[in-house]
Amino acid sequence: xxxxxxxxxxxxxxxxxxxxxxxxxxxxxxxxxxxxxxxxxxxxxxxxxxxxxxxxxxxxxxxxxxxxxxxxxxxxxxxxxxxxxxxxxxxxxxxxxxxxxxxxxxxxxxxxxxxxxxxxxxxxxxxxxxxxxxxxxxxxxxxxxxxxxxxxxxxxxxxxxxxxxxxxxxxxxxxxxxxxxxxxxxxxxxxxxxxxxxxxxxxxxxxxxxxxxxxxxxxxxxxxxxxxxxxxxxxxxxxxxxxxxxxxxxxxxxxxxxxxxxxxxxxxxxxxxxxxxxxxxxxxxxxxxxxxxxxxxxxxxxxxxxxxxxxxxxxxxxxxxxxxxxxxxxxxxxxxxxxxxxxxx
Numbered sequence: 001x002x003x004x005x006x007x008x009x010x011x012x013x014x015x016x017x018x019x020x021x022x023x024x025x026x027x028x029x030x031x032x033x034x035x036x037x038x039x040x041x042x043x044x045x046x047x048x049x050x051x052x053x054x055x056x057x058x059x060x061x062x063x064x065x066x067x068x069x070x071x072x073x074x075x076x077x078x079x080x081x082x083x084x085x086x087x088x089x090x091x092x093x094x095x096x097x098x099x100x101x102x103x104x105x106x107x108x109x110x111x112x113x114x115x116x117x118x119x120x121x122x123x124x125x126x127x128x129x130x131x132x133x134x135x136x137x138x139x140x141x142x143x144x145x146x147x148x149x150x151x152x153x154x155x156x157x158x159x160x161x162x163x164x165x166x167x168x169x170x171x172x173x174x175x176x177x178x179x180x181x182x183x184x185x186x187x188x189x190x191x192x193x194x195x196x197x198x199x200x201x202x203x204x205x206x207x208x209x210x211x212x213x214x215x216x217x218x219x220x221x222x223x224x225x226x227x228x229x230x231x232x233x234x235x236x237x238x239x240x241x242x243x244x245x246x247x248x249x250x251x252x253x254x255x256x257x258x259x260x261x262x263x264x265x266x267x268x269x270x271x272x273x274x275x276x277x278x279x280x281x282x283x284x285x286x287x288x289x290x291x292x293x294x295x296x297x298x299x300x301x302x303x304x305x306x307x308x309x310x311x312x313x314x315x316x317x318x319x320x321x322x323x324x325x326x327x328x329x330x331x332x333x334x335x336x337x338x339x340x341x342x343x344x345x
Contacts, residue, residue: 003094003188007154008284009217011339014049014073015285017041018082018120018333021055025081025326032322037082038063040290040334043316045071047286051128051337053077053084053120077123078116080107083328085210086146087117088335089124091135092187098135098338100125101186103145108205109169143182144170148208148332150183151215156190157250158183159215161198163207193247198224198240200276201232202268204327211278211329212240218256219249222309224280225259232274233262258309264296268325281320281329282306285336289313292320292330 019037020026026033041064044050050072054060057074064072081087086108089100102121107114125137151159164170165179174182180192198212205211213223221244226237247255263277279302283290291306293299299317306315320329 003092003099004154004156005090005092005150005152005158005187005189006338007152007215007217008336010154012048012284012286012336013339014051014337015044015283016051016053016084016088016124016335016337017044018079018084018087018117019052019054019060020082021059021079023055024079029322029325033326034063036318036320036322037333039318040330041067041072043288043290043318044285044334047288049073051075051124053079053124055079073128075124075127077120077127079120080113080115080117083117083148083332084335085148085332086205087114087120088147089121089337090145090147090150090187091337093338094136094188099138100131100135101138101140103140103143105146106144106170108146109144109167111204140186143186145182145186146205146208147335148205148210150187151209151213152187152189153215153219155250156188157193157215158187158189158191159193159195159209159213159221159247161195161207161209161212163196163199164205164209167206191250195240195243197236197243199233199236200224200278201274202276202324202327208332210331211276211281213244214280214282216258216309219251219253220256220258220309221247222258222260222280222282222305224262224278226262228262231262231265237262258305260305261298261301263294263302264298266294266296266321266324275324276327276329277324278329281331283331283334283336284313287313288316290316290318290330290334292323293317294321294324295319 087105266277
């Protein structure tokens, strides 16, 4: 296919992070947040290059001073927040060119300020020589779309949730047929698979798919399963499991479903509200998978499932306890960019 959205597990050129600072919502827990981002940066550069967007490069350099500067690039830009998955480019392969799609980010349906975040991509494209010489910029700012709201198998299938993509605070009154057409046009998608159930308490994204169910190689879907009938998530996640069981591959076969445990409940220490801890918010990188952990009894259960499911990749746990205090996790703060080699098929 001439235009496609590469799967996350395909070869990558680099991963983007957007770095916390004292003027973001991380301010009350900034030291812990920066420690998590630093750990993420060091894990990523073991496998591929890293691009960091930051308000001020000098706020970042002390934390990555031991990383070879040849494999990390810092781009300065004003930011509102640090959720790169949702404000960064979404990359497609288009006629052997890497095309960077710049969608509008509106703070997950006008919940939070996003005026600076919505300008990052244009700043990044202008500043980063690699992007500007090897890639094509494509303006999709008439459409609100976050990277965490879609999953791709690289072969024309998009997995998403109706709760998020049909939110009226994103694209107004557009219904499923209109949104389907947008996804088909933007990503060369041949099939849109909709999940109609599932949520996490404390989530600000209106049920991003990357918090609930993830596409993986060999027609596999990893998803969050709740087995505690007393848990508030039990019914909705059981209904989501049923949704997933009804889905079919492009060859009309059921997907291989791999259940991830519901994390032991985590709560915000200041006011006690439940936090959206999820093992589905993992990141494929070259040769490895970075898996969020939460200092919870279920961490090792989840890591064991990843090791069994992906024996050909290193499984690296990253403590993301601080990230869920701002209602996201590991996948939410990262964005991968596929290798140019992907476009030589």
